[in-house]
Amino acid sequence: EFKPLVFSGVQPTGNLHLGNYLGAIRKFVALQANNDCIYCVVDMHALTAQLVHEDMPGQIRSITAAFLAAGIDPEKHIVFNQSAVPQHAELAWIFNCVARIGWMNRMTQFKDKAGKDREQASLGLYAYPSLMAADILVYRATHVPVGDDQKQHLELTRDIAMKFNMDYMEHIRRAGYGIDITVGDEPVHAYFPMVEPLIDGPAPRVMSLRDGTKKMSKSDASDLSRINLLDDEENISKKIRKAKTDPDGLPSEIAGLAGRPEADNLVGIYAALADKSKADVLAAFGGQQFSVFKPALVDLAVHVLSPITGEMRRLMADPGHIDTVLRDGSARARARAEVTMKQVRDIIGF
Ligand code: ADP
Numbered sequence: 284e285f286k287p288l289v290f291s292g293v294q295p296t297g298n299l300h301l302g303n304y305l306g307a308i309r310k311f312v313a314l315q316a317n318n319d320c321i322y323c324v325v326d327m328h329a330l331t332a333q334l335v336h337e338d339m340p341g342q343i344r345s346i347t348a349a350f351l352a353a354g355i356d357p358e359k360h361i362v363f364n365q366s367a368v369p370q371h372a373e374l375a376w377i378f379n380c381v382a383r384i385g386w387m388n389r390m391t392q393f394k395d396k397a398g399k400d401r402e403q404a405s406l407g408l409y410a411y412p413s414l415m416a417a418d419i420l421v422y423r424a425t426h427v428p429v430g431d432d433q434k435q436h437l438e439l440t441r442d443i444a445m446k447f448n449m450d451y452m453e454h455i456r457r458a459g460y461g462i463d464i465t466v467g468d469e470p471v472h473a474y475f476p477m478v479e480p481l482i483d484g485p486a487p488r489v490m491s492l493r494d495g496t497k498k499m500s501k502s503d504a505s506d507l508s509r510i511n512l513l514d515d516e517e518n519i520s521k522k523i524r525k526a527k528t529d530p531d532g533l534p535s536e537i538a539g540l541a542g543r544p545e546a547d548n549l550v551g552i553y554a555a556l557a558d559k560s561k562a563d564v565l566a567a568f569g570g571q572q573f574s575v576f577k578p579a580l581v582d583l584a585v586h587v588l589s590p591i592t593g594e595m596r597r598l599m600a601d602p603g604h605i606d607t608v609l610r611d612g613s614a615r616a617r618a619r620a621e622v623t624m625k626q627v628r629d630i631i632g633f
C-alpha cells in the first residue's frame with residue numbers, strides 16, 4: 284500500500300476567512316499528529332482568474348503566516364509555495380494530456396468562476412483542476428483535507444491517476460515503479476494512488492453570512508459576508524450581529540434546521556468552533572432566540588480566532604523569517620517532487 288501522505292493548498296488571493304480556516308487550515312493542523320504533511324501556498328493557481336496581483340509576495344507571506352499561526356510545524360512537516368517547485372507545472376502538462384475535455388467540461392467551479400462570458404475565461408482557469416491533480420500526485424499523496432467545494436476536483440484527480448495507471452500499465456511494470464492496490468474490488472498495478480478527500484466535521488462548507496445559499500468566499504464583494512482571520516473583535520461582533528437569520532428561534536432538533544440555510548450555517552459554525560456536533564449545540568440553545576445565540580457565537584469566535592490573529596500579525600512583522608521558512612520548505616518539496624518526476628519521465632519515455 285501507499286504510505287499515508289497528506290497534501291493540501293490554499294491560494295494567495297485576498298483575505299483568509301473562517302471558511303478557509305474551518306474547511307481547510309484547522310484540519311491541516313490536526314492531521315500533523317499522525318501523518319507526514321505537505322502544505323502549499325498555491326501561487327500558480329492565483330493566476331488562473333487574474334494575471335496581475337498587487338502584492339503577490341505579501342499575499343504568499345500572509346497565507347504562510349496563517350499556516351504557522353494556526354499551529355502548522357514547518358520543521359516536522361513541509362510548508363512552501365508552488366511556483367518554487369517547477370515539477371508541479373511539468374506534471375500538470377502531462378496531466379493535461381491525460382485528462383479528457385469532457386471531464387473538464389463537467390467542473391462546476393469553472394462554470395461558476397468563468398461566469399457568463401466563458402469564451403473570455405483563461406485556459407488556466409479551465410485547466411486548474413489538472414494542476415491541482417499534479418500538486419497532489421507529484422508527491423504521490425494519499426489524503427487531501429479540503430472544503431466540500433473541492434470534492435469534484437478530487438474525483439477528477441482520481442480519474443487522472445486511474446487513466447495514467449491504466450494507459451502506462453506496461454511501462455510502469457517494466458520500469459518496476461508500480462505497486463499493487465485494490466480499487467473497489469479490482470486489483471490494479473498503480474503508479475499513482477487513489478487520493479482520499481478528508482471532508483468532514485459540522486461545517487464542511489461555511490456559507491456567506493449574508494446569503495445562506497452561497498459559500499463564504501474571498502471573492503464575495505461584501506466584506507460583511509465573511510469573517511476574515513485578520514478581523515478584530517469589534518468586526519467579528521458586527522458581522523455576526525448583522526448575519527442574516529429568519530424570524531424563528533433555534534430548534535431543539537437537527538430536523539428543525541431543514542430549509543433554514545442561515546440558521547443551519549450559524550449552528551454549524553458554532554459546532555465547528557466548539558468541536559461539537561450540531562445536535563450538541565441545539566441541545567444547549569434549542570428554544571432560544573438568535574438574540575441570545577449570536578452573542579454566544581461572537582464570544583466563541585473571538586476566543587478561537589484572536590490568538591491566531593495576534594500570532595499572524597506578529598509573524599507578518601518579520602517577512603525575512605517567513606521567507607526563510609518558505610525557502611527551506613521549497614527545497615525539501617523540490618527534492619521529493621523530483622523523485623516522482625524522474626520516474627514519470629522514465630515511464631513516459633522522456
Ligand atoms: P476561496 O474559495 O475562498 O478562494 P481557496 O480556493 O484558496 O479559497 O480555498 C482554500 C481552502 O479553503 C480549500 O480547501 C477550500 O475547500 C476551503 N474553503 C474555501 N471556502 C470554503 C468555505 N466557504 N467553506 C469551507 N471550506 C472552504
Ligand code: NA
Pocket residue numbers: 432
Ligand atoms: Na475554493
